[in-house]
Amino acid sequence: MRQETGNIFIGFLLAMSLSLLLLAGMYDSIVVLQRQCLQQQQKLQQTEMLNLALKELNNAIVSVNLSSCGNILSLRGSENDVTGPASKVLLSLPIAVFSAEDAIADAWHLHTQGSGQISQDSPILVIQSSLPEHFYSQNTIASNSTEILLNSSRGIHPGDNVILCDCHHLLIDSVLSVHAHSVILKMPTSYQMPVGTEVRIYQLSAYYIGQTLRLNPEGNRITALYRMNTFGKREELFPEISHMKIVAGMTEKVGGEVTDHILAAQVPNWDRVTNLNIILQSANVRVRPVSQLFLLKSKNV
16 A cells, blocks of 8 residues: 555656656747747847838938039048039039048048947948029128028028039038028138029938947947938937948949949949949848849939
């Protein structure tokens, strides 16, 4: 009788042990499944973030329009705050790409520490846009400012940094005040616009990968897609994006078929660029990079 009781007790202990092992295995499986679900959810969120970033770039590129002069305001080799001849207007495409080693990165203080400090391998995508209206104006020169008389000041606000071009001169300045039919700019200019001069008011945006002030679990700074205007205002758009690659499709001659692909920051002649392929990569190596091909229409100077 005692032996039978002992066997039953041993059997009970074995059954309990097996049950505990099964429960532990089920718990481990649930934990693994939860981890996999969380990783999958993070991958989906980060993929969506990449797609939203591409959509932002797409909207900026699609909304670009050529100026009445048919040229882009090129920043390569020029100053940010100059009034001068239209030789500063160099390229026939309203898009340009630079590298982090280019002089423009120093001119725009992109290497300055802080939120938005450029990553060393990031290209800089510069996009030109303009207000939809043409403005007819003249300027009144004062000793310490410039007044631009316009048919309308709609779309211009105090503190805006504006670039004006009448196909002969550039004027790059910040707006002090806005009135119904005029704006007061901060700096004086020596150039007198004739009455009725047709001008465009431009905005330049630079997109690049920069470093935030936040740290990841490994202690490294989190990177993001940033946008900055010509005068240094940095804006974080989408976090957790580690790399941006821009490849240009080149032709042998203007209007020909694509024969070569090179990094856009190394393009020698933008008249031969017919498309740009922009590739964005997440900081999560498990997330596939996303890309989009942009077809560009050039306009000869």
